[in-house]
Amino acid sequence: MAYLEGTRASEDGPDERGRGPKGEAGCRAGRKPAPVTVCSRQDRPGPRRGGLIGVSRLDLEYDGSRFAGWAVQPGQRTVQGEVERALCVILRLERVGLTVAGRTDAGVHAWRQVASYDGPPASVRSLNAVLPSDVAALGCFSAADGFDARRDATSRAYCYRVHARSARSAFEEGRALWWPHPVDVAALSACAAALVGEHDFTAFTPSDTYHQRFVREVFSAFWQPADGGGDVLEFWIEADAFMRQMNRVLEGTMLEVAAGRRSVASFAALPEGRPRSEAGRTAPAHGLYLAGVGYGGERVLARDRGLARDRGLARDRGLARDRGSE
Numbered sequence: 001m002a003y004l005e006g007t008r009a010s011e012d013g014p015d016e017r018g019r020g021p022k023g024e025a026g027c028r029a030g031r032k033p034a035p036v037t038v039c040s041r042q043d044r045p046g047p048r049r050g051g052l053i054g055v056s057r058l059d060l061e062y063d064g065s066r067f068a069g070w071a072v073q074p075g076q077r078t079v080q081g082e083v084e085r086a087l088c089v090i091l092r093l094e095r096v097g098l099t100v101a102g103r104t105d106a107g108v109h110a111w112r113q114v115a116s117y118d119g120p121p122a123s124v125r126s127l128n129a130v131l132p133s134d135v136a137a138l139g140c141f142s143a144a145d146g147f148d149a150r151r152d153a154t155s156r157a158y159c160y161r162v163h164a165r166s167a168r169s170a171f172e173e174g175r176a177l178w179w180p181h182p183v184d185v186a187a188l189s190a191c192a193a194a195l196v197g198e199h200d201f202t203a204f205t206p207s208d209t210y211h212q213r214f215v216r217e218v219f220s221a222f223w224q225p226a227d228g229g230g231d232v233l234e235f236w237i238e239a240d241a242f243m244r245q246m247n248r249v250l251e252g253t254m255l256e257v258a259a260g261r262r263s264v265a266s267f268a269a270l271p272e273g274r275p276r277s278e279a280g281r282t283a284p285a286h287g288l289y290l291a292g293v294g295y296g297g298e299r300v301l302a303r304d305r306g307l308a309r310d311r312g313l314a315r316d317r318g319l320a321r322d323r324g325s326e
Contacts, residue, residue: 054118054119054120054142054145055116055117055118055143055146056116056117056118056121056122056142057114057115057143057149058087058114058115058116058117058139058140059114059138060114060115060137060138061112061113061135061136062079062110062134062136063109064079064106064109064110064286065107065109065134065174066134067106069103069104070100070102070103070104070105072084079113079135080098080100082135083098086130087119087127090122091122096117096119097117097118098117099115099117099148099149099150100113100114100115100149101113101114101115101150102293104288104290106285107284107285107286108285108286108290109288109289109290110289110290111159111289112138112290112291114149114293116143116147116149120142121140121141122137122140124137124138124140152296153294154240154295154296154298155219155238155239155240155294155298156241156292156293156294157220157237157292157293157294157301158236158237158238158290158291159234159235159236159237159288160234160247160251160283160287160288160289161175161176161177161233161287162176162177162183162251162255162287163177163179163231164181164231164233165231166180168180172232174286175286175287176232176286177251177283177284179255181255181258181259182258182260183233183259184257185233187258187264188258189222189223190264190268191253191254191267192221192223192235192237192254193221194267195221195250197217198216198217198218199215199218200215200271201214201215201216201243201246202214202273202274202276203249203270203273203275204245204246204250204253204271205243205245205249206244206276214243214273216239216241216243218237218239219239219240220236220237220238220299220301221236221237221238222236223235224236235250235254236301237250238294238299238300238301245282247288248282248283248288249276249279251283251288252279252280252282252283253270253279253280254267255280255283262280
């Protein structure tokens, strides 16, 4: 779908971080937490470490095209609902409640999402046998006591893919934004450079927002060709947190600069607390990917951008051992 043909209504749920920083809980005060999936099995796992069940970390990837987002919603097919249901079956639990690092919205994909739950690790092979084809477990292992995939995350990294050529692609449909318009790559790079550091991103989130703080710290932001070259450009960004639709409004506004519809200087002035009305349109969800989540200050995107070429996956040392994953 071409960018000019329309956009989706929202991006990544209440917050691409899964919650807002410093007191924002991923929803307005008083809102009830998302429900957990209830299954028919009654068996529960045995105790561990002096009667405590313990916490497990689950790394996932998914194609968001046919999901109504991550979070459970009545009558909707969601990533959370499918994964919790599969965990109930494999672990023979009555219920499972997942906490996630980034609550992606409808149409947004993930190369590496991180979730946590109370219970023992599940076999990755068995879990993937139960999960639908558009969701896959990458690893599942015991985490440190008290580990919380959302609260313990220190950064999130996203990638937005743009297919820049006059003819649409049969292979990039639903995977990248088709942009049959001029592209000034140097201008895009200048826009990305202007985002690094602490800025007020009020211009890049809807005006009717629940956010109370609009300053975010961007650790890295850059454009580069996709692996293998061709006509696909990728915008990579890593920050401490993201606000609702922030990535997609950034993308839509930068593309206006790339097409000569606004200047780099006017774009650079936006992340200084300018109103939403001064920024551009919201780009569609299907070009956006959650690339990875950082913990303990570890960055997902390396300074030399090498990790970006490997889909931005900063693997946890514990995950490399795949404890409890087979």
